[in-house]
Amino acid sequence: xxxxxxCIADDYTGASDLANTLTRAGLRTVQTIGVPADDLxxxxxxxxxxxxxxxxxxxxxxxxxxxAAETWLRSRGAGHVLFKICxxxxxxxxxxxxxxxxxxxxxxxEAAVLVTPAFPETGRTVYQGxxxxxxxxxxxxxxxxxxxxxxxxxxxxxxxxxxxxxxxxLVDLATVTRGADAVRARVAELAGKGIGxxxxxxxxxxxxxxxxxxxxxxxLSVGASGIGLGLARALVSTGKIKSTAASGGPGAAVGGPAxxxxxxxxxxxxxxxxxxxxxxxxxxxxxxxxxxxxxxxxRALDWASPRLAEGPVLIASSATPDQVAALQARHGxxxxxxxxxxxxxxxxxxxxxxxxxxxxxxxxxxxxxxxDRLRIPxxxxxxxxxxxxxxxxxxxxxxxxxxLALKSGNFGGPEFFSDALGLMR
Ligand SMILES: Nc1ncnc2c1ncn2[C@@H]1O[C@H](COP(=O)(O)OP(=O)(O)OP(=O)(O)O)[C@@H](O)[C@H]1O
Ligand SMILES: O=C(O)[C@@H](O)C(=O)CO
Numbered sequence: 001x002x003x004x005x006x007c008i009a010d011d012y013t014g015a016s017d018l019a020n021t022l023t024r025a026g027l028r029t030v031q032t033i034g035v036p037a038d039d040l041x042x043x044x045x046x047x048x049x050x051x052x053x054x055x056x057x058x059x060x061x062x063x064x065x066x067x068a069a070e071t072w073l074r075s076r077g078a079g080h081v082l083f084k085i086c087x088x089x090x091x092x093x094x095x096x097x098x099x100x101x102x103x104x105x106x107x108x109x110e111a112a113v114l115v116t117p118a119f120p121e122t123g124r125t126v127y128q129g130x131x132x133x134x135x136x137x138x139x140x141x142x143x144x145x146x147x148x149x150x151x152x153x154x155x156x157x158x159x160x161x162x163x164x165x166x167x168x169x170l171v172d173l174a175t176v177t178r179g180a181d182a183v184r185a186r187v188a189e190l191a192g193k194g195i196g197x198x199x200x201x202x203x204x205x206x207x208x209x210x211x212x213x214x215x216x217x218x219x220l221s222v223g224a225s226g227i228g229l230g231l232a233r234a235l236v237s238t239g240k241i242k243s244t245a246a247s248g249g250p251g252a253a254v255g256g257p258a259x260x261x262x263x264x265x266x267x268x269x270x271x272x273x274x275x276x277x278x279x280x281x282x283x284x285x286x287x288x289x290x291x292x293x294x295x296x297x298x299r300a301l302d303w304a305s306p307r308l309a310e311g312p313v314l315i316a317s318s319a320t321p322d323q324v325a326a327l328q329a330r331h332g333x334x335x336x337x338x339x340x341x342x343x344x345x346x347x348x349x350x351x352x353x354x355x356x357x358x359x360x361x362x363x364x365x366x367x368x369x370x371x372d373r374l375r376i377p378x379x380x381x382x383x384x385x386x387x388x389x390x391x392x393x394x395x396x397x398x399x400x401x402x403x404l405a406l407k408s409g410n411f412g413g414p415e416f417f418s419d420a421l422g423l424m425r
Contacts, residue, residue, distance in 0.1 A: 001042065001044055001045065001076055001077075002076065002077035003045070003046065003047060003048055003073060003076045003077050003078040004027070004046045004047065004078070004079070004080075004235050004240055004241050005022070005027065005046065005047040005078060005080055005082065005231060005232070005235065006047070006048060006050075006070070006073025006074065006076070006078025006080070006081045006082070007022075007047060007048065007049040007050065007073075007081070007082045007083075007084050007228070008049075008050050008052060008066050008069040008070060008073070008081065008082070008083050008084065008104075009049055009050065009051050009052065009084035010052055010053075010054045010055040010062070010066075010083070010084065010085055010086070010096065010097075010100070011051070011052070011053060011054075011055045011086070011364035011365065011367070011368055012033070012051045012053065012364060012367040012368045012371055012406050013363070013364040013367050013389075013406040013407060013408040013409075013411075014051075014055075014084050014085070014086055014224070014364060014408060015031050015049045015050075015051035015084065016031055016049075016051075016379065016381070016389070016390055016392055016406045017224075017225050017388035017389065017408055017411070018049050018082075018084045018224075018225050018228045019031040019047075019049045019379070019381045019390065020225075020381055020384055020388060020389065020390035021225040021228045021229050021232070021388070022046075022047050022049070022228055022232050023381040023390070024384065025228075025229055025232035025233055025236065025243075026232065026236050026241070026243030026244055026245070027045075027046040027047045027232050027235070027236075027241060027243075027244070028043070028044065028045040028046045028047070028244050029045055029046065029047045029048070029049065029381060030042055030043065030045050030047075030048055030049070030378055030379070030380060030381075030395075031048075031049045031051055031378060031379040031380075031381065031392070032048060032049070032050050032051065032377065032378040033051050033371055033372070033376055033377055033378060033379075034050065034051070034052065034065075034069075034377075035050060035068050035069050035072045036048075036050075036072070036377065036378065037377065040377050040378060040395075040396050041395075041396070042378070043380075046235070046241050046244075047232075048073060048076070048078075049084070050069040050072065050073065051368075051371075052065050052066065052069060053365070053368035053369075053372070054066060054096060054100070055085075055086065055090060055091070055096060055148075055149075055364065055365070056096075056148045056149065056337075056365060057096070059094055059095035059096050059099040059100075060099075062095065062096035062099065062100050063096075063099050063100055063103045066083065066100045066103065066104060067103055067104070067107065070104055070107060070108075074108075079219065080215070080216060080218065080219060080220070080221070080231065081104065081108070081219065081220050081221075082220075082221050082222070082223065082227065082228060082231060083097075083100060083101060083104060083220070083221070083222045083223075084223070084224065084225070084228065085097050085117060085222060085223065085224060086117065086224060086364075086408075087117045087118075087119040087122060087124040087224035087225065087226070088117065088124065088131070088133060088138060088141070088143045088151060088410065089117045089131055089138065089151060089156060089159060090143070090146065090148075090149045090151065091149055091159070091163065092149050093162045093163065094163065095163050096163075097160065097163055097164075097222065098160055098162070098163025098164035098165075099163065099164075101113060101115070101160075101164060101197060101220075101222050102164055102165050102166060102196075104220050105166075105196060105197070105220055108219040108220050109219070110218055110219050110220045111191035111196070112169070112187050112190050112191040112195060112196055112197060112198055113196065113197040113198070113218070113220050113221060113222055114171070114187065114197075114198060114200050114211060114214065114215050114218065114221050114222070114223075114227070115156075115160065115168075115197055115198065115199050115200065115221070115222040115223060116199060116200045116201070116202050116208075116211065116222075116223045116224075116226065116227055117131060117156070117223055117224040117226075118131075118201075118202035118203070118207070118208065118223070118224070118226045118227070119224045119225050119226040119388070120202070120203065120204055120205055120208075120226060121205075121225075121226075121387045121388075122225075122387050122388055122410075122411060124224065124226070125202065125203045126156065126199065126200070126201045126202055126203070127173055127201050127203060128170070128172060128173070128201065129155055129156050129157040129170045129172075129199045129201070130154045130155050130156070131154050131156055132154070133410075137154035138151050138153075138154035139151065139152050139153055139154045140154075142266060142267040142321075142410075143410075145321035145324070145325075146266075147265050147324050147328070147333070147336075147337060148333065148337055148365065156199045157169070157170055157199050160197065160199065164196070164197060166195065166196030166197055167193075167194065167195045167196065168195065168196075168197050168198065168199065169190040169193075169195040169197070169198040169199075170198060170199055170200075170201075171183055171186050171187065171190075171198050171199070171200040171201065172201050173201035173202075173203060173207070176200065176201055176202065176207045176210055176211065177207070179210060180210050180213040180214050183200070183210060183211065183214045184214055186198075187214065197222070202226060202227075205226070205229065205230075208226045208227060208229055208230035208233075209229075209230050209233050209234070210230070211227060211230045212227065212229070212230025212231045212232070212233055212234035213230070213234045213237075213238075215227065215230065215231055215234070216231055216234040216235060216238070216240075225388060251380075251382055251393055252401070253425040254357045254358060254401045254402060254403050254424075254425070255357065255425070256355055256356065256357035256358065257308040257309070257312075257351075257354075257355055257356045257357070257358070258311075258312040258356065258357075258358035258359070258360075258421055258424065259304065259308065259312060259313050259314070259315070259351050259356050259358075259359055259360075260276070260280075260312060260313070260314040260315070260359075260360040260361075260362070260417045260420075260421075261314075261315050261316070261344050261347060261348060261359070261360070261361050261362070261366065261370065262314065262315070262316035262317070262318045262361075262362040262363065262366070263316075263317050263318065263340055263341060263344050263361075263362065263363040263365065263366030263369075264318060264362040264363030264364075264366060264407070264409035265318045265319055265320070265321070265324050265363075265409075266363075266409035266410045267410075268409065268410045268411065268412060268416075269318055269362045269363065269407075269409055269410075270318055270320065271414055272362070272412060272413075272414060272415070272416045272417055273314065273316050273318055273417075275414045275415050275416075275417075275418075276314050276417040276418065279415075279417070279418045280311060280312045280313055280314055280417070280418075281307050281313050281314070282313070282314045282315075282316065283300055283303050283304070283313070283314070283315045283316070284316055284317075285300060285315065285316065285317040285340075285343070287317055287319065287323075287327050287336065287340060288327065288330070290317070290339050290340055290343045291327070291330075291331045291335070291336060291339050296343055297343050297346040297347050297350070300315050300347050301347060301350050301351070301354075303315075304347075304351065305354065308351075308354070308355075308356065312358075312417075312421050314417060315344075315347060317340045317343070317344065318362075337365065340366075341365055341366055341368075341369035342369060344361075344366050344369055344370055345369040345370050345372070345373035346373075348361070348370040348373060348374060349373045349374065352374060352399055352402070357400070357401065357402050357403065358402070358403045358404075358421065358424045359402065359403075359404050359405075360404070360405045360407065360417060360420045360421065360424070361404065361405070361406050361407065362407045362409065362416075363407070363409050364406075364408060364409065367406040367407075371404070371406070374394075374397070374399050374402075375397055375398060375399070376394045376396070376397040376399060376402070376404075377395065377396040377397050378394075378395045378396055379392035379393060379394060379395060379404070380392070380393045380395055382403075382423075383423050385405055385412070385416070385419055385420045385423055386407075386411055386412040386413055386416060386419065387411065388408055388411045389405060389406070389407050389408065389411050389412055389416075389420070390405070391403055391404075391405055391420070391423050391424055392404045392405065392406065403424040405420040405424065407420070
């Protein structure tokens with residue numbers, strides 16, 4: 001297998017978002033969980049997205065895991081590696097986007113790396129280096145209250161400069177609009193000044209196509225699914241890859257009980273849970289009981305057990321920003337996040353043991369904890385449920401034939417949980 005594109009995603013929902021984008025653009029794509037073991041039988045593909053859970057861990061660990069993924073991808077022939085980050089640039093002043101970018105850049109000798117989280121299909125656009133989420137700048141969006149990495153500065157040149165050892169430049173929209181040659185010239189100018197990375201503006205998919213044409217000639221880029229789209233279209237339009245019709249088909253039905261787990265506290269997820277109350281039984285976990293270790297997972301399993309034969313259920317820890325802040329004040333941010341993620345993993349593991357074969361998980365960190373616990377080594381991409389969220393079919397592993405959907409916190413329409421289950425037969 002010789003890869004045309006190698007990708008390293010800093011969380012699992014982000015990886016499935018990217019795998020979905022690449023598949024829809026005609027690349028045969030597989031999503032692996034961590035660096036694949038040598039004995040994992042992978043189909044013949046154009047792109048591999050290695051999913052890491054490296055967004056909210058220590059920067060040193062994020063760097064070493066990303067480097068291991070890069071080594072594997074390059075050894076499979078990947079000439080270009082995309083480091084997939086969140087379209088809302090989720091990170092803190094100590095990383096991990098900057099440190100990982102710096103390390104991968106040093107490894108491949110890239111003079112100046114193009115960086116953009118733009119993903120217009122989901123309302124993420126970048127103008128003059130400022131990230132917009134829908135109609136508002138990042139720092140005015142609900143991301144300012146994210147439980148793990150509150151985003152309070154929308155100027156990404158500044159944000160990345162605080163995290164990186166290199167200077168950060170800007171390739172503005174006027175340059176992008178003038179086309180690939182203008183972008184190349186600007187990147188060369190920045191590199192000539194010793195500027196090692198540049199935020200590049202993008203508002204429409206056509207901007208990302210221009211960026212993709214330039215990036216595809218480099219060894220490394222950093223961004224969200226939008227730049228993935230640009231790279232994929234460039235690889236197809238320049239004949240490096242023969243486009244394959246997106247799979248998207250239903251595949252064999254797996255049947256059996258279905259469940260949804262939500263650990264995301266995003267506004268979108270909170271609305272989706274409220275809608276789901278009209279469609280299925282919903283259990284709201286008590287986060288204080290989780291933090292004090294009084295058997296909240298068992299309470300959830302006892303609640304779910306008699307209901308699963310009747311139809312899907314939803315179990316959620318999600319809470320409003322005020323409630324999240326209060327819990328974190330009582331127990332600490334990391335301890336709260338970790339304990340809730342592990343409880344979600346306990347619940348998932350036991351649901352699967354009791355026969356659940358269709359599982360929807362909301363939240364990147366939450367999905368990471370759940371998929372790790374289920375020891376699923378990889379996924380094939382199926383139908384698209386919503387922008388950035390495909391149905392995934394587990395490959396390898398011991399949990400048997402399973403369908404999952406891993407929803408990024410902010411993605412999906414109001415009826416997301418029912419929409420997902422409708423496609424997961
Ligand atoms: N009630 C709660 N109080 C505090 N923290 C919570 C609560 N419920 C969940 N959490 C934690 O909040 C974090 C949510 O992050 P997660 O990545 O799962 O969702 P997200 O950030 O909305 O999704 P994405 O990363 O895909 O955008 C997790 O660490 C989770 O354990
Ligand atoms: O880019 C996004 O917004 C998502 O794929 C994601 O990474 C959320 O965790």
